[in-house]
Amino acid sequence: MTLRVALEQTVPVALNVQLTCAPGELLALIGPSGSGKTSVLRAIAGLSMPLRGRIACNSETWFDAAMGIARPPQARRVGLVFQDYALMPHLTALDNVALPLGGLTKPAARARAAELLTLVNLEGLEARRPQQLSGGQRQRVAIARALARDPAVLLLDEPFSAVDQMTRERLKRELVALRARVTIPIILVTHDLDEAMALADRVAIMHRGLTLQSGAPKDVRLRPDSPTIARLMGQTNVLNGRLEAPATAEQPGRLDFDGMKLEVAVTGGYQAGDAVAWLIPSEFIVLHRRGRPSQGDRENPLAGIVQALTALGEQTAVGVRLTGASGHVLNFRMPTHAARRNDLAVGAEVTLSALGQGIHLMRPDSTIRDSTV
Amino acid sequence: MDWTAFALSLKLAVWTCVLLIPASLVLARWLAWSNARCKPIAEALLMLPLVLPPTVLGYYLLVGLAPTTLTGALVGAIAGRPLVFTFPGILLASLIVNLPFAVQPMQRAFEAVEPHLREAAWVSGLTRLETFRRVELPLAWPGVVSALALVFAHTLGEFGVILMVGGSIPGETQTLSIAIYDRMQAFRNGEAAAMAAALLAFSFLAIAVVHLAARRGRLVRSEHGHGDGVRR
Numbered sequence: 001m002t003l004r005v006a007l008e009q010t011v012p013v014a015l016n017v018q019l020t021c022a023p024g025e026l027l028a029l030i031g032p033s034g035s036g037k038t039s040v041l042r043a044i045a046g047l048s049m050p051l052r053g054r055i056a057c058n059s060e061t062w063f064d065a066a067m068g069i070a071r072p073p074q075a076r077r078v079g080l081v082f083q084d085y086a087l088m089p090h091l092t093a094l095d096n097v098a099l100p101l102g103g104l105t106k107p108a109a110r111a112r113a114a115e116l117l118t119l120v121n122l123e124g125l126e127a128r129r130p131q132q133l134s135g136g137q138r139q140r141v142a143i144a145r146a147l148a149r150d151p152a153v154l155l156l157d158e159p160f161s162a163v164d165q166m167t168r169e170r171l172k173r174e175l176v177a178l179r180a181r182v183t184i185p186i187i188l189v190t191h192d193l194d195e196a197m198a199l200a201d202r203v204a205i206m207h208r209g210l211t212l213q214s215g216a217p218k219d220v221r222l223r224p225d226s227p228t229i230a231r232l233m234g235q236t237n238v239l240n241g242r243l244e245a246p247a248t249a250e251q252p253g254r255l256d257f258d259g260m261k262l263e264v265a266v267t268g269g270y271q272a273g274d275a276v277a278w279l280i281p282s283e284f285i286v287l288h289r290r291g292r293p294s295q296g297d298r299e300n301p302l303a304g305i306v307q308a309l310t311a312l313g314e315q316t317a318v319g320v321r322l323t324g325a326s327g328h329v330l331n332f333r334m335p336t337h338a339a340r341r342n343d344l345a346v347g348a349e350v351t352l353s354a355l356g357q358g359i360h361l362m363r364p365d366s367t368i369r370d371s372t373v
Numbered sequence: 374m375d376w377t378a379f380a381l382s383l384k385l386a387v388w389t390c391v392l393l394i395p396a397s398l399v400l401a402r403w404l405a406w407s408n409a410r411c412k413p414i415a416e417a418l419l420m421l422p423l424v425l426p427p428t429v430l431g432y433y434l435l436v437g438l439a440p441t442t443l444t445g446a447l448v449g450a451i452a453g454r455p456l457v458f459t460f461p462g463i464l465l466a467s468l469i470v471n472l473p474f475a476v477q478p479m480q481r482a483f484e485a486v487e488p489h490l491r492e493a494a495w496v497s498g499l500t501r502l503e504t505f506r507r508v509e510l511p512l513a514w515p516g517v518v519s520a521l522a523l524v525f526a527h528t529l530g531e532f533g534v535i536l537m538v539g540g541s542i543p544g545e546t547q548t549l550s551i552a553i554y555d556r557m558q559a560f561r562n563g564e565a566a567a568m569a570a571a572l573l574a575f576s577f578l579a580i581a582v583v584h585l586a587a588r589r590g591r592l593v594r595s596e597h598g599h600g601d602g603v604r605r
Contacts, residue, residue, distance in 0.1 A: 047492050073495040086493035090511045099507075100497035149498060 003153045003185040005044060007053035013039050014209040015050065021153070021185035021202075028196035028217070029189045031206035031232060037189040038083070040206070041155045044187070045080045046073035057152045057185075079146030079154040083161060085138045087130040093117060093141045094126035100149040116144040119181075121174070136167035140174075147182070154186045160195060172199060193234045197221070205229050222358070227277045227365045236331045237280045240364060243270045252356050258326040262300045263356040270361055277364040284358025285332040287318070288351045290342050300354045304330070306346055311336055320350060330354070374567050377544050378552035382572075385460075385548060386528040386579075389467045393524055397475035398517065402509070404476065405483035423473045431537025434466050438538065463539040463546050470534050474523040482516020483509060518587040522580045529576050 005019040015036050021027040029037045042048045044055055046062065049070060055063040062071045087096050094113050101109035117126055120140035130138055139159055146154060159175075160168045176199065179186065190196050196203050197217045204214035212232075213225045224230040227238045239257065246267040247253035253267035255278060270276055288301075307329065308319035316339040319331050330352070344350070404416060422430060439445040440455040449455040456462035486509055494504040510517075532550045539546030541555055549572050556565040 045492075045496050047496070073492070074498050074500060076496075078496055080493070080496045082489050082493060084489060086487070086489040088490060088493075088508060088512075099494065099499065102498065102503070145493075145497065149496075 001058045001152055001184055003044070003187075004054070004056045005040070007040065007043055007050040007055070009051040009053075011051075015039055015043075016209060017053075017206070017211045019187075019204055019211060019214070021187055023185055024179070024183045025201045026179060026186045026188060026199060027214075028200035028203045029187060029206055030191065030193065030196045030203055033191060035206040036209040037191075037206050038157055039209075041080065041157050041187065041189055044076075044153070044155060045078045046071060046076045060152070077149060077152040079149055079151030081139070081142045081146050081154075081156045081159050083158040085130075085142040085162070087138055087141055087145075089130055092127050092129055093122060093133065093137075096130070096141055097144045097148050099145060113144075113148060116148055117141070119147070119178075120144045134167070135163040136171055139163060139171060143178070151184060153184055154182065156186065156188045158189055158191070160190070160192070175199065205232050207232060222281055223360055224279065224362065226362055227279075230279050230362065235279055235281060237282065237285070239278055239280075239328055241276055241278050243267060243272060243274045243276055243361065245272050246270060255359070255361075258324055258328075260302065260324070262354060262359065264359045264361065265357040266360075268361055275364060276361045279360045279362065280330065280354045281358055281360075282332040284355040285330060286353045286355060287332075287334060287338075287342065287344075288353065290348075290350065300356055300359075301351055302330070302354060303349070303351050306344055306348045306350060309339070309344060309346055311339075316344075318344065320352065374571060375543075375547075375549070375552045375556075375564070378547050378549045378568070379571065381460075381544065381547065382529050382549040385464060385467055386525050388464055389471055389528045390521060390524050392464075393468050393471055393475045394517070394521060397472065397520065398479055401476045401479035401516075402483050402505070404480045405486075419476055420473055422470050427470075427533025428537060430470065431466070431534045434462075434469070434534065434538045438462055438465075457538060458540045458542060458546060460539075460545055463535045463548075466534045466538045467528050467531060470531060471524045471527055474527050475520045478519035478523065479513060479516045482513035482519075486512045515587065518583055522583040525579050525583070526576045529572060529579070 001023040003019075003021045005017060007015050007017040009015045013034075013036050017036070017040050019027065019029075019040070029040060031037055039048065043050050043063070050063070050065065052065045053063065054061065054065070057077075061067070061069050062076050063069060088099065091099070094110060094117065097113035097116050098109045101112055104112060114123075114126060117123060120143055122137060122140050122144070125133065125137060128137075130141070133141065139162070143159075160171055163171065172195070188196070188199060200217055202214060203217045203220050205212045205220060207228060213220055213229050220229070221233045221235070224233055224235070230238050241255045241257040241262070243264075244254040244256050244261070247264060252263040252265050255262040255264050255276070257278070264278075302322055304320040304322040306318060307321045308317070310317040312333075314336055315333045316336045317331065317333050318339065319329050321327055321329050400419075404412060404419075435457060436442060437444045438448055438456045440449050440457075445455065445457070452461060456465060490508055490512070491504055494508045495501075499507065530550055531548070532554070535546065535548055536551055536554070539551075541547045541551050547555065549568055553565045553568045553572070556562070556568070
């Protein structure tokens with residue numbers, strides 16, 4: 001029941017999208033607002049018609065511009081949860097869920113709807129209308145209605161954006177539990193990276209209507225194809241340098257960064273002399289204990305001055321302006337107790353290591369700073 | 374009290390509602406969501422009866438329906454007799470005059486239905502007709518009730534166009550509002566006063582009954598907690 005999507009259009013929003021989603025897989029479509037995520041879901045559901053492309057679910061072709069196939073939404077077996085849930089205000093929770101069950105007799109439809117409401121933990125609230133339900137309960141009704149169609153694919157458009165933080169965590173746990181019971185492709189649209197990281201088997205990055213990269217969340221975050229993708233994945237430590245020597249089996253590669261030499265474990269296909277962009281993810285930055293040298297000090301040491309320190313509960317966000325002509329800032333997080341123990345304060349001089357195994361090289365973007373990120 | 378005129382007014386109001394509301398429902402639904410290029414023109418035409426003096430409208434209807442004109446001859450041929458100064462003639466006039474009162478409230482009500490709800494219905498497998506019946510119509514129902522009340526009351530009170538097209542023939546075209554005018558012209562003030570009071574009371578009653586019925590229908594359905602009840 002794999003869903004395969006290839007879309008291309010220029011109006012109303014430009015899209016050039018390639019996606020696949022396997023049965024039981026949860027694919028998170030992530031990207032900033034206006035990147036075309038919702039448009040992709042609408043095209044899959046049949047609510048909009050792309051100019052070119054093909055949408056197929058297993059052996060069923062739902063859309064094929066070249067062959068002139070365009071099934072209406074009614075003939076696509078899609079479960080779609082709208083961002084605003086789109087529950088019928090004049091119908092009860094039960095009747096909302098029974099809406100797609102027109103093929104059954106009325107008692108059978110009601111029984112099945114009640115069953116689905118139990119599945120999403122809403123037993124007892126069958127007679128309530130949407131305006132008598134909380135945000136989280138509405139979302140559950142919307143999911144139950146989407147499942148009532150016995151869909152071949154489940155599409156969730158920012159399903160957690162309309163509920164408060166506590167409800168959101170509970171709903172996420174419920175979604176994880178629900179996944180164990182449905183073995184269809186699920187596409188989740190979100191602009192929340194943490195949400196995507198926590199829930200998705202695979203992520204696809206969208207930017208200005210293009211799917212840029214897809215893969216396991218960890219791979220896309222740590223090994224992005226481009227600086228733009230790195231920034232879209234929330235990475236802030238994207239810098240420029242020049243590769244002096246590629247890595248070999250015997251020794252790591254060497255990167256020139258504003259005159260400093262950094263060891264790099266993996267240098268990919270880049271050659272000596274290539275201008276590269278490089279990424280050092282936050283978790284590969286190690287702050288040296290102040291006043292006491294410790295293990296790992298020799299690996300890619302960098303000196304700098306703390307310019308920003310923000311306590312975020314258990315974690316503290318640290319920004320260090322590197323000493324030297326460039327004055328780039330590296331951002332990373334560390335446990336708040338470790339920051340305290342080290343007497344970190346704005347203006348303090350520190351040294352840190354950018355671990356070579358975490359450094360990832362990319363082809364530089366033609367535009368170094370992306371205005372939309 | 375002129376019971377003939379009263380019965381005639383009632384008959385005209387009922388027929389106008391029966392013929393106009395279903396047709397306007399379709400028209401209002403189309404106007405609410407259409408992107409057709411001719412939509413602004415259609416909307417302007419619909420609003421015309423609202424701004425035109427009844428005499429202007431009445432003049433054109435009179436001329437258009439007169440057996441001496443081409444249109445009048447055509448209509449006469451279809452209807453079997455000329456329509457000026459007849460009940461079908463004033464019914465036709467009433468339908469045209471009431472068009473904006475029927476279409477406007479329903480169009481606004483359909484426009485207020487969230488587009489997402491229609492799409493959610495389609496994605497749920499409902500055909501467009503089912504979506505209309507089970508989602509759009511229940512949600513737009515208060516607009517339908519408003520249109521019904523407006524058209525009914527407005528027809529009872531219509532005067533100018535009816536007088537122009539129908540004249541004042543007792544039992545055929547003399548409605549209550551025209552009968553009042555007739556009595557005043559004849560200095561029979563007492564009769565006019567009684568009929569005016571009757572028309573006032575009846576118009577109020579008609580609107581109140583329709584609104585009460587709508588309200589009660591909503592309450593009953595929502596108490597049961599299921600069905601196609603409307604809450605707004």
